[in-house]
Amino acid sequence: MKIDGIDKKIIRSLIKDARTPILSIARDVGISGAAIHQRLRKLEKSELIDGYQMMINPKTLGYNTIAFVGLFLENTAVLSSIIKRLKEVSEVVECHYTTGNFTIFIKVLCKNNEDLMRVLETKIKEIKGVVRFDTFTSLNKQIDRQVHV
Amino acid sequence: MKIDGIDKKIIRSLIKDARTPILSIARDVGISGAAIHQRLRKLEKSELIDGYQMMINPKTLGYNTIAFVGLFLENTAVLSSIIKRLKEVSEVVECHYTTGNFTIFIKVLCKNNEDLMRVLETKIKEIKGVVRFDTFTSLNKQIDRQVHV
DNA sequence: CCTGAAACTCCGTGATT
DNA sequence: AATCACGGAGTTTCAGG
Numbered sequence: 001m002k003i004d005g006i007d008k009k010i011i012r013s014l015i016k017d018a019r020t021p022i023l024s025i026a027r028d029v030g031i032s033g034a035a036i037h038q039r040l041r042k043l044e045k046s047e048l049i050d051g052y053q054m055m056i057n058p059k060t061l062g063y064n065t066i067a068f069v070g071l072f073l074e075n076t077a078v079l080s081s082i083i084k085r086l087k088e089v090s091e092v093v094e095c096h097y098t099t100g101n102f103t104i105f106i107k108v109l110c111k112n113n114e115d116l117m118r119v120l121e122t123k124i125k126e127i128k129g130v131v132r133f134d135t136f137t138s139l140n141k142q143i144d145r146q147v148h149v
Numbered sequence: 150m151k152i153d154g155i156d157k158k159i160i161r162s163l164i165k166d167a168r169t170p171i172l173s174i175a176r177d178v179g180i181s182g183a184a185i186h187q188r189l190r191k192l193e194k195s196e197l198i199d200g201y202q203m204m205i206n207p208k209t210l211g212y213n214t215i216a217f218v219g220l221f222l223e224n225t226a227v228l229s230s231i232i233k234r235l236k237e238v239s240e241v242v243e244c245h246y247t248t249g250n251f252t253i254f255i256k257v258l259c260k261n262n263e264d265l266m267r268v269l270e271t272k273i274k275e276i277k278g279v280v281r282f283d284t285f286t287s288l289n290k291q292i293d294r295q296v297h298v
Numbered sequence: 299c300c301t302g303a304a305a306c307t308c309c310g311t312g313a314t315t
Numbered sequence: 316a317a318t319c320a321c322g323g324a325g326t327t328t329c330a331g332g
Binding site: 001011014015016017018019046047048049050051052053054055056057058060061063066068070083086087090091092093094095096097098099100101102105106109134135136137138139140141142143144145146147148149 | 160163165168195198199200202203204206209212215219232235239240241242243246247248251254258283285287289290292295296
């Protein structure tokens with residue numbers, strides 16, 4: 001997949017604000033709206049673009065605690081069924097299968113530390129196959145961005 | 150901040166696709182476009198909405214490796230200058246100040262394992278104040294979503 | 299908090315270079 | 316791969332219930 005400077009400008013505009021009108025990008029870039037439209041269609045077809053999302057600020061909903069939790073599993077644990085159970089825990093917003101000390105690594109979003117404890121104790125620890133876990137609580141998110149284009 | 154069922158429908162539509170026309174949401178919900186527009190303005194003012202982003206699929210650009218890296222710092226390390234240096238490393242897409250074993254926890258996006266090694270050895274290890282780090286490489290992202298609304 | 303209507307802007311496509 | 320032109324659609328604002 002090769003993208004040129006104009007594509008980069010389109011992408012950067014839309015990463016910053018996905019609702020930027022095509023025509024306004026066109027004016028910025030200096031070519032017609034139809035041309036931008038064509039390029040965008042091509043980018044979407046190439047699967048470089050994985051959709052457009054409204055971003056929610058979790059703090060406004062009272063979610064103030066981010067934690068990363070590494071799970072240690074029993075040797076006999078069935079991975080797919082653990083993933084399935086984790087999907088049912090709405091506080092789990094990311095889940096990775098990893099190398100290193102852990103087997104599964106998750107990112108959890110909770111209201112506060114007590115809520116985090118509750119989620120870990122009543123929802124994560126209860127999952128069959130999970131032996132123990134290590135928790136890293138984020139006090140402050142300093143960087144949050146996408147792949148550099 | 151209190152949001153009702155209609156707000157939730159608007160938010161869910163736009164999380165799924167930030168470019169969904171207001172009028173199409175209006176038809177779904179069964180009220181006028183102007184009403185949806187008004188609610189959206191209010192949600193934006195409330196800071197519940199943190200913008201709209203085009204989502205890039207890193208794999209299409211050759212970025213196939215996600216790693217979480219916990220950094221151990223010298224006691225004398227100056228946090229703000231380390232953050233500043235990390236911002237200059239484009240592969241670092243998230244950075245948290247954490248409790249637990251580490252001081253700083255980052256998420257890194259690289260082309261492959263060799264690239265990850267290069268970034269860690271030549272860009273992270275070189276930062277003054279960073280003593281050592283633990284790396285967890287994601288083999289597979291199973292869940293990736295936003296706070297539940 | 300909603301509606302309908304008006305004015306404005308944008309989108310998507312087809313024909314053309 | 317860009318342009319223009321055009322009809323259909325979406326956005327935004329406002330007066331009014």
